[in-house]
Amino acid sequence: MPEHDPEQELGPKLTSALHNQAAGQSDLQTTGLAREARRRVRRRRQTWSVAAGAVLVAAAIGGVWSFAGGESPVATSNSDSSGDSKAAAPNTAPGVAPSAEAVGCPVDHPILKAPGPDAVPPGTGLDLNTMVTGLRACRYGLAEGGTGLLGQESFNAATAQQVVNEIKVLPERNAKLPVFKCAPQVSKPSEAIVLRFDTAAGIREIWVWYDGCESAGFFTGTHTYGLFSAPLKLFMTGSVRPSGGTYLEALKDW
Amino acid sequence: MAAEARTGPLDFEVWVSEKADALLRFAYVLTGDANLAEDAVQDALTTACARWGRVSRADDPEAYVKRMVVNAHISWWRKFRRREAPAADPVRTARAVSDGTAARAESEAIWALCATLPDKQRAAVVLRFYEELSYAEIAQLLHCAEATARSHVHRALAALKTTLSTESTEGAEDA
Numbered sequence: 001m002p003e004h005d006p007e008q009e010l011g012p013k014l015t016s017a018l019h020n021q022a023a024g025q026s027d028l029q030t031t032g033l034a035r036e037a038r039r040r041v042r043r044r045r046q047t048w049s050v051a052a053g054a055v056l057v058a059a060a061i062g063g064v065w066s067f068a069g070g071e072s073p074v075a076t077s078n079s080d081s082s083g084d085s086k087a088a089a090p091n092t093a094p095g096v097a098p099s100a101e102a103v104g105c106p107v108d109h110p111i112l113k114a115p116g117p118d119a120v121p122p123g124t125g126l127d128l129n130t131m132v133t134g135l136r137a138c139r140y141g142l143a144e145g146g147t148g149l150l151g152q153e154s155f156n157a158a159t160a161q162q163v164v165n166e167i168k169v170l171p172e173r174n175a176k177l178p179v180f181k182c183a184p185q186v187s188k189p190s191e192a193i194v195l196r197f198d199t200a201a202g203i204r205e206i207w208v209w210y211d212g213c214e215s216a217g218f219f220t221g222t223h224t225y226g227l228f229s230a231p232l233k234l235f236m237t238g239s240v241r242p243s244g245g246t247y248l249e250a251l252k253d254w
Numbered sequence: 255m256a257a258e259a260r261t262g263p264l265d266f267e268v269w270v271s272e273k274a275d276a277l278l279r280f281a282y283v284l285t286g287d288a289n290l291a292e293d294a295v296q297d298a299l300t301t302a303c304a305r306w307g308r309v310s311r312a313d314d315p316e317a318y319v320k321r322m323v324v325n326a327h328i329s330w331w332r333k334f335r336r337r338e339a340p341a342a343d344p345v346r347t348a349r350a351v352s353d354g355t356a357a358r359a360e361s362e363a364i365w366a367l368c369a370t371l372p373d374k375q376r377a378a379v380v381l382r383f384y385e386e387l388s389y390a391e392i393a394q395l396l397h398c399a400e401a402t403a404r405s406h407v408h409r410a411l412a413a414l415k416t417t418l419s420t421e422s423t424e425g426a427e428d429a
Contacts, residue, residue, distance in 0.1 A: 006408065006411040006415055007407070007411060009415075010414055011382075013361075013364060014379065014383040014411075015386070017365055018283050019384065021283060021361070022282060025278075025279060025282050027288050028278040028279070028292060029292055030278060033295065033299050034270035034303070036300075037266075037270070037299040037300045038266075040296075040300040040303075041304045044300075
């Protein structure tokens, strides 16, 4: 009860003082409040509409950009700034072909019908003295009933150049690899990799043969380099890493 | 927008013209400043206008809008804005003044004291003694526990009691 005393004692005084002050205030502007409220609501909605419109335009521009097949500037920036050797490009699961060739690896590639590793079409092989600015490694199945794109990985300019540098110093063949003898029907490789380099003149390729028992190595159409593990380690990653191969098993450290 | 307001049970413009005076006086008592009061009421009415369909269907639209005024007044951003605004004229310390009436002096002293109270404490006092709300209602409005609302009011009353007793002592000495 004593706690309530101040309220009972001073409450009426407070009530009276507050009402007196409120009643004595004659400077308050009572007109135009509703009109101003409506104006502010309208302006607020216009602002929201403009903001929503801007978002829609940005989304539309983004959509058109994606539809045109260009790489997102954001992704490019990420891949450039990161020290990761893999660029921000498609990474398909083994056995799953990508839906669009625009991402790098053609689904229908000449290697699928090539009679051998030397059949790199004229003009498409890489001159290893050319500067390269990017690399897409495309792994193709060549076995009967299992042909097609098995996987692909993208790499930045530094890794691409490193692959070229590792290959161009190799001898024509790796003498440490055994010479296999097998029946013609099983001599054909079950798979191979096409290295597609970005150059100033366009895409140029190196075919990598590592299975079967015909031959193994890096093929440009004009030059052949023996199969060694150093360059393989740079790009045989992710969906481009084979589960095995006749020559790979002989290499051991790939 | 206009259609939205007219589909409600009350017309926004008519309602504002009827209630503007009461809202502004309430806001003045709450803020202690005519400009701040107009600002708070205008903001509350803007919010009410945007959702007039719901506000007009409330049991007591006036209480609803007053709640918006209180919320606006105690919100952090408004406090920040007030801090950036020019300082108000110093509040005159209440003393027995020329009109000679003790009641008038007491009223002035109470108003001066209210100006020194923290925002929430002042809001609790105004809601309790101007709006005559229960502590439960005050607590709901101020987003605090009922005991906290009670504590706000009692602290203000304690300060007021001290001020008034000092005033009366000094008045007696002056006499």
